[in-house]
Amino acid sequence: MNPEIKSYFPILNQEINGHPLVYLDSAATSQKPTPVIEALKEYYEFDNSNVHRGVHTLGNRATEKYEGAREKVQQFINANSTQEIVFLRGTTTAINLVAQSYGRANVEEGDEIVITYMEHHSNIIPWQQLAKERGAVLKYIELEEDGTISLENVRAAITDRTKIVSMVYVSNVLGTMNPVKEVAKIAHEHGAVMMVDGAQAAPxxxxxxxxxxxxxxxxxxxxxxxxxxxxxxxxxxxxxxxMEPVEFGGEMIDFVGLYDSTWKELPWKFEGGTPIIAGAVGLAAAIDFLQDIGLDEIEKHEHHMAATAMDKMSKIEGLDIYGPTDPAKRAGIVTFNLKEVHPHDVATVLDMSGIAVRAGHHCAQPLMKWLDVTATARASFYLYNDESDIDRLVEGLRSAKEYFSDVF
Known part of the structure; x- marks a missing residue:
C-alpha cells in the first residue's frame, strides 16, 4: 500500500497523550480523507438545498449530486438499477426496514429465521422482534471451533420452513469472512431470501x-x-x-388525499422526509477515493496486516487471539485478550501510548457468550495503517502486560 495514503487523513497527524496517534479502531468507524471532507465543505458552501421538489438552480444542483451518488453506489456494488439503491441512516436502519416490511409481510407462525452466533446486535434484535411478533422460530447456525461456519451446518439449519437467512459478510469481532454466496444459494433452494450485513465488508x-x-x-x-x-x-x-414503506411523510408520497395516499416509485418510497443529501455527497466522494486506490489492493493490504499482526502478537505470552488462525479466512480485524487483565484496562493503557483500540462486547454479546468471555479488545486495520502501527501495538501490549504483572 502506498505510504502516502496516510497523508490524506488529517486526523492522523496529531499526538495523543504525547505520542503519535495510532488509530486501530476502523471497524467501529473509519477516518475521513481530505477529498471527502472537501466534498462535504463544497456542498454546504455552494450547493446546499433540498432535493427533488425545487426548480431553482441550487435545488437542481443538489438533486443532481444526490442522485449522482445513487448511481455511483449502484456501480460500486454492481446492482442492476438505481431503483435497487435506497439511502438510509446506516446498516441498522436497513436491516430493520427489511425485518419490518418484508418480514412482517412474509413470515408467518412456525416459519424460521436463520442467523449466526457472530452477528452484530443490529442483525439479531430486529429478527428477535419479528419472531416474537409473528410466532416464528429464530435459529442459529452453529460455529466451528475457529469461529467460521461450515456449509454442512448451514444446510442443517436451513429448511423448507425458513423464510429469511441473515448473515454478516465479515464478523466485526472475529474478522471471519463468511461464504455468503454459497449460503444464498442454499437459502434459495429452500425458497428463503438472503440478507447480508455488509457493514464490515463494503469498505x-x-x-x-x-x-x-x-x-x-x-x-x-x-x-x-x-x-x-x-x-x-x-x-x-x-x-x-x-414491500411497503415503514416511514411516512414528505418526499415518499405520490398523491395524498384526506383518507388515503399513494407512494412514489422505487427507491423514493422508502426515503421519507428530507433525505441525507450531504451524506450521499460524502459517500460518493468516499467511493471515488476507495476505487482510485483499488478494493483489491485494500483487501490484499488488510490480509497482510492481519497476518503480520497475528504473527507478532502470538509471540506475547498470555495473549489469546480469537477467530480463524488462517489469515486468508479473515479481514483486517484481530480480537484478543491478555490473560487476567480486563480489556478495558488494556485499552486504557494503550491509549496512554496514543494507540486507539476498541474494548467491550462489540455489540455482539451472543458471540461473547460463545467465546466464554465477557469482553475483548480489538485492533482493526484499514488502508491507512502500516507495519509500524503493528509494532507500536505489540510494544504497547508488552508494556501493558509488564504493568499489570507488577500491579498484581
Missing part, C-alpha cells in the same frame, strides 16, 4: 451483489471513509416493489 472487499445473488445487502458510509449518518440498502427490484 474492504470488492462487492458484486449480482454475483453474490443476495436478495438484500446493507452497508454504512462511515466505515468506508465516508460521513456518518448515511447508509445503503440494496434490494432486488421485485422484492422492493412488493
Amino acid at each position: 474492504h472487499l470488492k462487492i458484486d451483489v449480482q454475483d453474490l445473488d443476495c436478495d438484500f445487502f446493507a452497508f454504512s458510509g462511515h466505515k468506508m471513509v465516508g460521513p456518518t449518518g448515511i447508509g445503503v440498502l440494496y434490494g432486488k427490484k421485485h422484492l422492493l416493489e412488493a
Whole structure:
C-alpha cells in the first residue's frame, strides 16, 4: 500500500497523550480523507438545498449530486438499477426496514429465521422482534471451533420452513469472512431470501451483489471513509416493489388525499422526509477515493496486516487471539485478550501510548457468550495503517502486560 495514503487523513497527524496517534479502531468507524471532507465543505458552501421538489438552480444542483451518488453506489456494488439503491441512516436502519416490511409481510407462525452466533446486535434484535411478533422460530447456525461456519451446518439449519437467512459478510469481532454466496444459494433452494450485513465488508472487499445473488445487502458510509449518518440498502427490484414503506411523510408520497395516499416509485418510497443529501455527497466522494486506490489492493493490504499482526502478537505470552488462525479466512480485524487483565484496562493503557483500540462486547454479546468471555479488545486495520502501527501495538501490549504483572 502506498505510504502516502496516510497523508490524506488529517486526523492522523496529531499526538495523543504525547505520542503519535495510532488509530486501530476502523471497524467501529473509519477516518475521513481530505477529498471527502472537501466534498462535504463544497456542498454546504455552494450547493446546499433540498432535493427533488425545487426548480431553482441550487435545488437542481443538489438533486443532481444526490442522485449522482445513487448511481455511483449502484456501480460500486454492481446492482442492476438505481431503483435497487435506497439511502438510509446506516446498516441498522436497513436491516430493520427489511425485518419490518418484508418480514412482517412474509413470515408467518412456525416459519424460521436463520442467523449466526457472530452477528452484530443490529442483525439479531430486529429478527428477535419479528419472531416474537409473528410466532416464528429464530435459529442459529452453529460455529466451528475457529469461529467460521461450515456449509454442512448451514444446510442443517436451513429448511423448507425458513423464510429469511441473515448473515454478516465479515464478523466485526472475529474478522471471519463468511461464504455468503454459497449460503444464498442454499437459502434459495429452500425458497428463503438472503440478507447480508455488509457493514464490515463494503469498505474492504470488492462487492458484486449480482454475483453474490443476495436478495438484500446493507452497508454504512462511515466505515468506508465516508460521513456518518448515511447508509445503503440494496434490494432486488421485485422484492422492493412488493414491500411497503415503514416511514411516512414528505418526499415518499405520490398523491395524498384526506383518507388515503399513494407512494412514489422505487427507491423514493422508502426515503421519507428530507433525505441525507450531504451524506450521499460524502459517500460518493468516499467511493471515488476507495476505487482510485483499488478494493483489491485494500483487501490484499488488510490480509497482510492481519497476518503480520497475528504473527507478532502470538509471540506475547498470555495473549489469546480469537477467530480463524488462517489469515486468508479473515479481514483486517484481530480480537484478543491478555490473560487476567480486563480489556478495558488494556485499552486504557494503550491509549496512554496514543494507540486507539476498541474494548467491550462489540455489540455482539451472543458471540461473547460463545467465546466464554465477557469482553475483548480489538485492533482493526484499514488502508491507512502500516507495519509500524503493528509494532507500536505489540510494544504497547508488552508494556501493558509488564504493568499489570507488577500491579498484581
